Amino acid sequence: MAKKRKFTSEEHNTQQKTVPVEVVIEDVTKHPICLHGPTLLFSSEKGRYFACASCRDKKECPLHIDEEDWKKEGVRKRNEKYYNLIPKVDKKAAWNTLTEVKTRHASDRAYCNTCNELFNISQTKKHRGDHRVTTPLTEEQLSNPSSWLPTLENDYREAQYLFKKKAITTVLGILKNNKISNILCIGTPTIHEAAQASPEFESLLLDFDTRHHQFNAPNKFLWYNMFNNYLFDGNNDEKILKKFLKGSKEKGLCIVMDPPFGGRVEPLIHTIRELSSTYNQICETEGILPIIWAFPYFSEPYIKNMMPELKMHDYKVEYENHKKFKNSKSGKQGSPVRFFTNLPLRTIDLSNDSNYKYCETCKYWVAKTNNHCNICKECCSKDGTSYVHCKKCNRCVKPTYEHCGTCERCCHPNHRCGVIVESQSCYNCNQKGHKQSQCPQKTTGRNKKRKSN
Ligand SMILES: C[S@@+](CC[C@H](N)C(=O)[O-])C[C@H]1O[C@@H](n2cnc3c(N)ncnc32)[C@H](O)[C@@H]1O
Ligand SMILES: [Zn+2]
Ligand SMILES: [Zn+2]
Ligand SMILES: [Zn+2]
Numbered sequence: 001m002a003k004k005r006k007f008t009s010e011e012h013n014t015q016q017k018t019v020p021v022e023v024v025i026e027d028v029t030k031h032p033i034c035l036h037g038p039t040l041l042f043s044s045e046k047g048r049y050f051a052c053a054s055c056r057d058k059k060e061c062p063l064h065i066d067e068e069d070w071k072k073e074g075v076r077k078r079n080e081k082y083y084n085l086i087p088k089v090d091k092k093a094a095w096n097t098l099t100e101v102k103t104r105h106a107s108d109r110a111y112c113n114t115c116n117e118l119f120n121i122s123q124t125k126k127h128r129g130d131h132r133v134t135t136p137l138t139e140e141q142l143s144n145p146s147s148w149l150p151t152l153e154n155d156y157r158e159a160q161y162l163f164k165k166k167a168i169t170t171v172l173g174i175l176k177n178n179k180i181s182n183i184l185c186i187g188t189p190t191i192h193e194a195a196q197a198s199p200e201f202e203s204l205l206l207d208f209d210t211r212h213h214q215f216n217a218p219n220k221f222l223w224y225n226m227f228n229n230y231l232f233d234g235n236n237d238e239k240i241l242k243k244f245l246k247g248s249k250e251k252g253l254c255i256v257m258d259p260p261f262g263g264r265v266e267p268l269i270h271t272i273r274e275l276s277s278t279y280n281q282i283c284e285t286e287g288i289l290p291i292i293w294a295f296p297y298f299s300e301p302y303i304k305n306m307m308p309e310l311k312m313h314d315y316k317v318e319y320e321n322h323k324k325f326k327n328s329k330s331g332k333q334g335s336p337v338r339f340f341t342n343l344p345l346r347t348i349d350l351s352n353d354s355n356y357k358y359c360e361t362c363k364y365w366v367a368k369t370n371n372h373c374n375i376c377k378e379c380c381s382k383d384g385t386s387y388v389h390c391k392k393c394n395r396c397v398k399p400t401y402e403h404c405g406t407c408e409r410c411c412h413p414n415h416r417c418g419v420i421v422e423s424q425s426c427y428n429c430n431q432k433g434h435k436q437s438q439c440p441q442k443t444t445g446r447n448k449k450r451k452s453n
């Protein structure tokens with residue numbers, strides 16, 4: 001399986017003190033497991049340990065096993081209990097219920113949010129009393145559960161923020177422009193639902209939210225953790241995934257992924273590589289699968305460093321239920337979420353959106369506020385403001401920045417000289433923790449000519 005690789009980065013977490021922790025990227029199948037599948041191996045100053053792949057809050061998933069302890073028989077035995085603790089889902093029963101519920105009138109269809117069960121009101125008394133029941137349920141609602149299921153807005157885990165209609169249309173438009181009709185939806189139920197409703201697309205949803213079992217045929221949804229590429233129903237799920245991948249060879253396949261914000265980049269990149277490798281084995285192809293990955297612009301250095309073929313596009317991805325991530329007209333930059341993709345940027349057609357303009361030099365659509373720089377030879381803005389070129393830094397910088405002679409770079413006017421802000425990354429290699437002048441990879445990096453898209 002995967003070769004051992006190590007990526008250095010820092011915990012990106014705005015609420016807690018940042019602790020430098022590395023994820024050791026390796027085959028996770030021999031790791032201890034928790035309720036979220038195989039754990040990841042972390043490495044910090046304090047040593048190497050296994051911890052949950054998806055929960056960042058210890059209260060949610062306290063599992064912590066030192067690497068040394070994992071060699072002990074007793075520790076291994078104790079960890080086996082998790083195999084029984086992970087709930088078993090009866091997909092067939094869920095499918096039968098959905099089929100049965102669909103035969104009923106909308107007023108007889110109901111979903112209990114307390115028990116997470118779909119049911120016919122006339123057939124059971126179980127959900128009376130203080131259960132939170134949604135009823136009636138129209139055809140439309142059964143096909144679009146994301147539009148009415150209460151979202152799980154726990155920032156440490158599920159963090160379900162749904163795309164606005166416009167963002168969904170944009171994604172499907174990009175796929176059409178690339179003549180791709182099969183979509184592997186990873187954490188993107190609204191894209192899956194839109195694809196299911198369209199004769200032009202086929203899709204398979206992989207998501208951690210088990211409620212989707214109740215609204216999908218068994219071969220349309222797999223309970224999945226994107227941080228360890230784990231399918232909870234093992235071989236059965238693997239067969240479904242592989243069948244979908246195989247059937248996608250002629251039709252073109254794209255991963256559309258929207259992880260919870262704050263999720264770590266390294267394991268996600270590893271997942272993309274593993275899925276691509278599975279696809280390549282089945283379809284006798286090579287390379288990384290086409291992907292559209294929604295993630296905040298400030299993750300660009302990490303992503304670019306680990307998977308340079310992914311380019312960040314300027315499109316601001318807007319969400320229905322995220323106050324901060326809706327574009328407001330009130331002057332703020334709006335959503336910080338962008339698409340990272342290996343599809344040609346010119347296939348992202350924003351001609352219908354007045355917030356964007358076509359850059360004749362870059363040959364793709366960019367935000368209206370993004371000025372093309374003739375020295376950098378690109379539209380440089382990342383955060384939605386109009387960047388200004390600094391001759392001393394030899395790059396475009398945020399308009400609020402001023403060049404500081406002591407730090408030898410453009411900085412916020414209120415910065416403390418010499419202090420490297422955690423969020424700043426080296427101009428050369430994009431890693432955090434050092435400046436360009438101290439970069440260990442001095443000869444490579446951003447001075448390379450940008451490939452045309
Ligand atoms: C930020 S939301 C994205 C939703 C997307 N914008 C949409 O409109 O369909 C994150 C999604 O990932 C799912 N998710 C959260 N943690 C996950 C994990 N570890 N593995 C797989 N899916 C996960 C959530 O259930 C949710 O659907
Ligand atoms: Zn866990
Ligand atoms: Zn109930
Ligand atoms: Zn440009």
Ligand SMILES: [Zn+2]
Binds near residue numbers: 375390395
């Ligand atoms: Zn410039």
Ligand SMILES: [Zn+2]
Binds near residue numbers: 403410
């Ligand atoms: Zn400067």
Ligand SMILES: [Zn+2]
Binds near residue numbers: 411
């Ligand atoms: Zn300074």
